[in-house]
Amino acid sequence: MNAVNSAILDASTGWLVLAGFSVLWIFLGWYWGRNSDELDDYVLAGRRVGMALGTATAMATWVTSNTTMAAPQIALQMGVWGMLGYSLGAVGLLMFAPLAARIRRLMPGGYTSGDFVRLRYGKTAWRVFLLISLCYSLGWLVSMGMAGGVLINALTGIPYHYGMTVILVICVGYTLLGGFRAVIGTDFIQALLILSGLLLIAFLAIDKVGIDAIHAAALEERPELMNLLMPAAIMFLFNNLLFGVGEIFHSNVWWSRAFSFREGVGKKAYLLAGVLWAPIPIVAGFVALAVPALDLNVPAADMVGPMVAAKVLGTTGAVLVLIMVFSALSSSLDSLLAATSILVVEDIYRRHLKPDASSAQLRRATGWIIVGLGVLTWLLCAPRITTLAELLYFTGAFVASTIWPIAAGLFLRNASTMGAIAGMVLGSAAGLYSYFAIGFYVAALVGAAVSLVCVVLGMLLQPANFEWVNLSESRPEKEGQAA
Amino acid sequence: MTISSAAFSILIMCALALVVAAPLILLTLLVRDWRSKNLW
Numbered sequence: 001m002n003a004v005n006s007a008i009l010d011a012s013t014g015w016l017v018l019a020g021f022s023v024l025w026i027f028l029g030w031y032w033g034r035n036s037d038e039l040d041d042y043v044l045a046g047r048r049v050g051m052a053l054g055t056a057t058a059m060a061t062w063v064t065s066n067t068t069m070a071a072p073q074i075a076l077q078m079g080v081w082g083m084l085g086y087s088l089g090a091v092g093l094l095m096f097a098p099l100a101a102r103i104r105r106l107m108p109g110g111y112t113s114g115d116f117v118r119l120r121y122g123k124t125a126w127r128v129f130l131l132i133s134l135c136y137s138l139g140w141l142v143s144m145g146m147a148g149g150v151l152i153n154a155l156t157g158i159p160y161h162y163g164m165t166v167i168l169v170i171c172v173g174y175t176l177l178g179g180f181r182a183v184i185g186t187d188f189i190q191a192l193l194i195l196s197g198l199l200l201i202a203f204l205a206i207d208k209v210g211i212d213a214i215h216a217a218a219l220e221e222r223p224e225l226m227n228l229l230m231p232a233a234i235m236f237l238f239n240n241l242l243f244g245v246g247e248i249f250h251s252n253v254w255w256s257r258a259f260s261f262r263e264g265v266g267k268k269a270y271l272l273a274g275v276l277w278a279p280i281p282i283v284a285g286f287v288a289l290a291v292p293a294l295d296l297n298v299p300a301a302d303m304v305g306p307m308v309a310a311k312v313l314g315t316t317g318a319v320l321v322l323i324m325v326f327s328a329l330s331s332s333l334d335s336l337l338a339a340t341s342i343l344v345v346e347d348i349y350r351r352h353l354k355p356d357a358s359s360a361q362l363r364r365a366t367g368w369i370i371v372g373l374g375v376l377t378w379l380l381c382a383p384r385i386t387t388l389a390e391l392l393y394f395t396g397a398f399v400a401s402t403i404w405p406i407a408a409g410l411f412l413r414n415a416s417t418m419g420a421i422a423g424m425v426l427g428s429a430a431g432l433y434s435y436f437a438i439g440f441y442v443a444a445l446v447g448a449a450v451s452l453v454c455v456v457l458g459m460l461l462q463p464a465n466f467e468w469v470n471l472s473e474s475r476p477e478k479e480g481q482a483a
Numbered sequence: 484m485t486i487s488s489a490a491f492s493i494l495i496m497c498a499l500a501l502v503v504a505a506p507l508i509l510l511t512l513l514v515r516d517w518r519s520k521n522l523w
Contacts, residue, residue, distance in 0.1 A: 050521040052512035059505070080486050080494075087498075181523065188513070195506045202499060211495055215488045226485040262521065276505040279498035286495050 008310045009318050014156025017322050018163075022170045025186055025330065026177065032185045033178025039359040040475075042179035043111065043342045043366055044260040049184060054261045054269035057184040058093060059277050060191035060331035061253060070147075072305035074236070075285030076298070079218075079225030081233035083285030085240040092244035093274030099249065100258035100266030102410055106471045113255040113406075114347035119471050120409045121417045128424050129405075130347055132398045133250055137340040138380070139395040141333065141373065145381035148329045154307060155322050164381050167326070171333040172374035175341075176367055180260060183334045190327035195280075197324025202283045204312045209293045214286070217293035225289060236441040239396065243444035246399035249406045253339040341369040359475070396444035397435050401427025403448050404455040412459065413466045419458015427451030 036042040049057075074082040107116065113133065118126035145164050152163025174182050205214070218225045227233075248254045258266050288304045294311050298304045309321040345365045350357050357365070401424050408415035431447025486494075516522045 045523050048521075049523045050516040052509060052516045053523055055512060056509050059509075080491070184523070188509070191509060192506050195502055199499070199502055202495075202502075211492045212488050215486075215491045219485060223485065226491070228484045228486055272508070276501065276508065279501040282494065282498035283502055286498070 008315055009156040009322065011156050011158050013319065014152060014158050014322065017319055018152070018166050018170075018326065021323060021326055022166070022173075025170055025174045025182075028186055028189075029174025029176075029178035029182035031178070032181040036179045036181055037363070039363045039366075041181070042363050043338065044256060045180040045184060047260055048262050049257075049260045049265065050262055051265050051269055051272075053184045053188055054257065054265050055272045055276070056191040057187040057331075057335070058254075058257060058270055058273035060187040060194065060328075061257075061335040062089065062093060062248075062273070062277050063191070063194050063280055063328050063331065070143075071281040071284040072288030072308065075288040076225070076291060076304050078233040078236055079222075079227060079230060079289070081228070081230055081237050083282050083289075085233065085237035086281035086285060087278050088237060088241040089244035089281065090274040090278035091241050092246075092248035093270050093277060095245055096248045096254055096258075097267045097270035097274070099407070099410055100254075100261070100270050101264075103255060103258040104261065104263065104266050106410075106468055107259070107473075109473055109475045110259050110471070111256070111346045112343045113250060113252045114343055114351075115473065116255070116409070116471065117405075117420075118347070118351070119473065120415075120466065121405070121420045125405070125417055125421045125424070126347070128421055129250070129402065130343075132402060132424060132428060133252065133343065134340070136247070136251065136395045136399050137253075137336060137343070138376070141336050141340070141377040142380045144329050144333050144336070145377050146384055148326075148333075149381065149384070151305075151325050151329070152322070155310060155318055155325075160384060161382065165378065167329055167333065168374050168378050168381070171330055171337060172370060175334045175337045176370045179366075180256070180338050183338045184260075186334065187331045190331040193327040194324055194331070197320055197327075198280065198283055200320055201287050201309045201312060205287055205290045205308070208312050209290055214290045214293045218289050221292040225292075232439065232441055235445065239441045239443070239445045242400045242403065242448045243396040246396070246401070246403045246444060246448065250399055250402035251339070252343040253335050256339045256342060337370050337373055340373055341366050344369045344373075394435060394440070394443070396440070397431025397447045398428045400431060400444035400447035401425075401451040404452045408455050408459070409466075413468075414459045414463035415455065415466070416458040416462045416464045418462050419455040422458060423451035423454035426454055 040046055071086045074086055103110070110116065114126060114130055117129040145168050148167030149160035149164030152158050153160045174186065215226065224230060261269060284305065287308050290308055291298060291304060294308065296307055296311055298307055310318050313321060345362055349365050350362060405420035405423050409420065427447040427450045430450040431443045434446040435443035
């Protein structure tokens with residue numbers, strides 16, 4: 001993609017900002033991870049994360065390219081319901097709170113969401129789940145890598161491929177050096193930067209244009225944005241709710257946090273993170289609704305966020321915006337790199353290829369996988385084949401089908417393997433069909449509905465009688481010694 | 484049916500208030516965890 005003419009920062013300023021923050025994140029990654037030699041320290045921060053860092057990491061990770069790029073884009077396409085629909089992504093965090101407490105209690109030595117599915121439903125369901133989870137992780141990684149390139153290009157004129165490469169290299173670098181401690185430590189700082197930047201843009205938009213003027217201009221030029229009965233937008237609202245729940249319930253990004261939090265922290269941290277996250281897409285969406293009032297010509301829908309920010313903030317302020325969005329993308333990319341790497345190491349490398357691997361071998365493999373994921377993401381980001389929202393919602397068909405197998409499997413003894421497998425396979429297929437036949441805004445809705453029917457039928461036709469104690473497993477060192 | 488200007492303003496102001504409170508809450512928790520040595 002070419003540099004946009006509307007970039008208000010010159011490329012040299014952009015490079016300076018990126019270099020400064022890159023050095024900071026890399027240094028912090030090295031500093032926090034310098035003693036993380038043990039596997040549990042490296043991939044789960046020693047399983048002792050407290051409330052402050054726990055809340056901030058859940059919140060910052062969920063503020064992704066969604067918030068900085070796709071939420072404004074959706075608001076500009078679907079108006080008020082688009083904003084509110086995005087905000088319902090918080091329901092996923094809120095609903096995961098009791099699950100986090102239960103996961104920690106039932107699986108004190110667990111590493112991944114794959115561990116749970118394997119132990120709860122057996123190997124076939126586990127492999128189906130892994131396929132879904134890895135596709136989703138890759139989709140999310142690619143959407144954020146692309147967001148980095150698009151955003152940096154929109155703000156500074158730095159070519160898409162350069163910006164995308166920088167953000168991937170930096171995130172891989174500090175995640176590799178510091179492991180999960182680097183991820184959650186930087187997440188806290190990034191959460192503060194994101195919130196500050198968002199507030200700055202919103203207050204300046206209000207100061208320059210005013211809420212009433214933004215409302216009036218949108219009503220005059222794009223009245224559909226203020227329409228409370230826009231059918232596609234209302235479907236989007238429910239679809240996004242289920243998409244968010246599906247993303248969080250199945251993804252190892254959130255399970256690894258549940259494993260890493262200190263006893264008693266998980267439930268409270270996820271609840272608070274949900275409450276604090278909910279208003280962020282509303283504020284980000286509001287900024288996008290200022291487009292008609294600002295008389296902006298947006299060349300591509302996924303550029304609307306940075307373009308509005310650039311318009312209301314001017315050169316100096318745009319530097320702050322660049323920092324904010326760099327933080328938003330980093331906080332999610334690092335989390336996803338860390339969580340996906342342990343998913344690959346635990347569920348593929350250890351469970352499929354090297355069952356007697358020692359803790360030290362798994363620790364080294366995690367590093368290599370982080371690098372490999374970075375390279376793969378770069379290769380998939382390079383062609384920039386679709387817009388951010390399209391890519392993101394494509395994965396909705398898959399993830400929503402995992403909601404009921406996960407939730408029922410954690411709380412109901414009679415949730416069956418057959419129901420879980422059918423729920424994930426048929427739910428994904430139905431979600432994908434609806435994605436292409438109807439639209440992206442119904443994929444998760446259909447996937448979750450079909451999956452629910454399958455899980456309920458499975459419990460009625462072939463009920464299991466699962467013993468919760470079977471979820472507790474020994475850690476790698478012991479297995480290595482036993483072998 | 485469109486959202487009224489008043490309702491739109493209330494929605495945005497409430498969201499902004501929560502976004503203002505968030506960093507203050509996080510920093511307060513950080514200090515508390517730091518003092519009780521429960522940071523990580």
